[in-house]
Amino acid sequence: MIKVLFVCLGNICRSPMAEAVFRSHVEKAGLSDRIVVDSAGTGDWHVGHPPHEGTRKILEQYGIDYTGMFARQVSKEDFYDFQYIIAMDDMNVTNLAPYFPADRKVEVKKMLEFVPKHAGGNVPDPYFTGNFEEVYEMVNEGCENLLNYIQDEQELG
Template sequence: MNQSEPVRVLFVCMGNICRSPTAQGVFRSLVEKEGLSENIQTDSAGTIGIHAGEQPDRRARSVAKQRGVDLSDLRGRQVSSSDFEKFDYVIAMDRLNYNDLTSVCPRGSEEKLHLLMDFASHVGVQEVPDPYYGGAAGFERVFDLIETASEGLLQMIREKHLLDGTAKDPRTRCQ
């Protein structure tokens, strides 16, 4: 990746109306708070396209708004194999999403694919559960998990891409 190009992160769940837009909003908010908006870009998508063009679920928007995160500008879309060319990181919410993504992942791009909760292994949860059929408490729990894992993901990106205000010259990077 060219050091002057932003790091691009795509969050993926099944329908792109609950978990992945929440993850995009939370991560984008963290990026903005750290002053890294020019260095990191975000998007979200679903493994299925039935909610393409729709806003995130009202419950996800409500919980996010209560926590100071705005999801109102986000719209659902379906992931495509070309996303693996556009994005440096493709982050799945659960193992089913991950497996669905492997079926559209071009050979040689597998290293871009991750589970979000891998960035919060200390929590002891491997997947972000789908809150769609549950109540408000499920959306609160999902927000908490996403927030914790997003902090870990941002830390990893900052370290790997030297976005912490340290040397920006690629010649000074340790491999």
Template sequence: MVKVLFVCLGNICRSPMAEAIFRDKVKKENLQHIISTDSAGTGNWHIGNSPHEGTLDILGEHQINCENIIARQVEEKDLQDFNYIIAMDASNLGNLHRLKGFKESGEVFRLLDLMNDLSIEDVPDPYFTGNFVEVYDLVDKGCEKLLSYIKKKESLSI
């Protein structure tokens, strides 16, 4: 099983959005038996909470299922358990690298690192900007690129 973890700050906006979008894309390609996805935050403020209302609304508009997504904090063991750990911004990436005993077993990078045609490198945090539409568009395109990258890297086909 190829395991993908999306990471943001509080795990209520960007990373659960990415988890739901990526899971939807994986399911549409009938790869859910090969690729699993999860999300977590580097902070502990929202542990146990559902995704932010703005995230729920935008996912609902696009008919993307986000059931069973509950905020949690990233743990050291995640760094060994997941093949791909995808940070939403440079700060999240830095927080991952500062985890005690940081030893990842897979690849760790930002979602937008796969998109060379953008003028930004980080997915903005809609918790502060309020712009869930912009974040959805970036995450959707990023997840599309990520799925293509993983399929090629892991030699997966439909």
């Protein structure tokens, strides 16, 4: 089983959006039995809360299910459970560093590494910007390209 974890600061805007969007792409590719998707935050402020209203609205607009999603905080165990950890920005990568075990091979990448026109950049936090549409477009393209990357790397066809 291939496991993918999306990470942002509070796990109510960007990472749950990416989780839901990526799950949708995985389902469309017929790989739900091979790929598990989750999300978490580096902070604990929103643990137990559903996705932000703006995230819920944009997902509903695009017909993407987010049922049963609640914020949680990243744990050290995530680095043993997941093969791919996808962070939304540089700060998330920095905040993940203390969790990273030397004895586990896990890929930690930024979402925009999978969006050529924004390569190396950060997904802006719509909690502060309010621009959920812009984030959705970045996340959707990133998720599509991430799935292609995983399919190629794992030889899923």
